[in-house]
Amino acid sequence: MKKILDETAPLWGICPFSEIKDNLIDCRAKSRLPLNARSVIMMAFPYLLDDEYYKDSNISKYSVPADYHPIVYARLSAAVEKLREKYPGDEFEFFADNSPVPEVRAACIAGIGTIGSNSLLITEKYGSFVFLGEIVTTLVLAGTGGELTGCIHCGRCTEACPGNAIRDGKIDKEKCLSYITQKKGELTEEEKKMIRESGCIWGCDICQNVCPLNKGASKTAITEFRETAVARAEDVNSIEGRAFAWRGEKVIKRNIDLQEEQ
Numbered sequence: 370m371k372k373i374l375d376e377t378a379p380l381w382g383i384c385p386f387s388e389i390k391d392n393l394i395d396c397r398a399k400s401r402l403p404l405n406a407r408s409v410i411m412m413a414f415p416y417l418l419d420d421e422y423y424k425d426s427n428i429s430k431y432s433v434p435a436d437y438h439p440i441v442y443a444r445l446s447a448a449v450e451k452l453r454e455k456y457p458g459d460e461f462e463f464f465a466d467n468s469p470v471p472e473v474r475a476a477c478i479a480g481i482g483t484i485g486s487n488s489l490l491i492t493e494k495y496g497s498f499v500f501l502g503e504i505v506t507t508l509v510l511a512g513t514g515g516e517l518t519g520c521i522h523c524g525r526c527t528e529a530c531p532g533n534a535i536r537d538g539k540i541d542k543e544k545c546l547s548y549i550t551q552k553k554g555e556l557t558e559e560e561k562k563m564i565r566e567s568g569c570i571w572g573c574d575i576c577q578n579v580c581p582l583n584k585g586a587s588k589t590a591i592t593e594f595r596e597t598a599v600a601r602a603e604d605v606n607s608i609e610g611r612a613f614a615w616r617g618e619k620v621i622k623r624n625i626d627l628q629e630e631q
């Protein structure tokens with residue numbers, strides 16, 4: 370088991386399913402949860418690249434590599450295949466992002482990191498610049514963490530957030546710039562101003578960039594992220610395969626136009 374998980378992700382841990390069963394997120398993928406789920410194998414995939422990749426970038430750091438979903442799914446799927454072979458009497462289902470598992474909470478309980486005031490999981494080695502994914506199984510595995518733990522609450526993310534979206538460790542989604550860059554339709558003048566001033570047409574890294582626990586975060590060794598990096602979204606013709614492609618051309622074009630208006 371350990372060998373399979375080590376080959377899949379540099380950081381992993383076990384969260385007993387009972388610890389999150391009352392906090393599941395309602396989504397279509399929920400129907401894929403094994404009926405008798407007992408353990409969640411949480412995994413973290415670091416994505417921070419060398420500084421040079423972010424020079425003149427106009428998209429948030431998580432969207433500089435190619436869309437992480439297929440990359441993480443490929444790794445999780447390979448692991449699940451091996452686990453099913455090794456434990457034929459048990460069930461294994463993998464998820465990432467589009468998941469009923471509250472991933473930050475589960476990864477914290479698995480001992481992979483602490484929860485920041487910005488609501489993100491912060492790991493010791495890679496800071497918060499990690500994607501989360503998981504394998505939910507009927508196997509009973511010993512938990513690797515303990516209590517939910519919080520960050521040092523220095524308040525820098527709360528102060529720096531352009532939309533004042535951070536309150537007591539919760540994000541007011543409507544005010545979060547990352548959410549606003551995804552929002553369809555007409556934006557308010559205030560929302561447009563936030564996008565223009567951020568210099569970012571997709572996502573937002575402000576609450577992560579100011580976090581002292583992210584100082585000196587290690588860079589990713591995952592070649593699928595390193596080799597697919599593109600720092601800018603210049604036009605809607607080049608969005609295929611990128612993290613923002615799912616949102617469609619209209620929203621991306623609107624955001625690019627907002628930057629160009631300046």
Ligand code: B12
Nearest residue numbers: 466471472473488489490497500501519540547548572573
């Ligand atoms: C919806 C969503 C969003 C929404 C809303 C985010 C939000 N924080 O509510 C929007 C679009 C704004 C968003 C933005 C981003 N997201 Co997002 N998002 C999700 C998604 C799909 C669900 C989140 C959710 O609803 N959680 C469940 C609810 C129930 O959480 P909650 O009630 O708020 O619980 C929190 C608090 O109560 C608190 N808490 C509870 N108990 C305790 C106890 C203690 C002691 C403490 C301290 C705190 C605490 O921590 C909980 C966990 O955050 C997850 C994937 C997933 N399936 O989990 C990704 C996910 C959280 N997002 C991710 C990322 C990368 C981002 C962005 C950084 C992308 C970007 N650069 O723009 C931003 C960050 C914005 C921010 N500061 O949150 C990653 C985070 C990785 C990490 N290191 O934590 C995830 C895990 C996706 C993934 N698979 O990698 N996201």
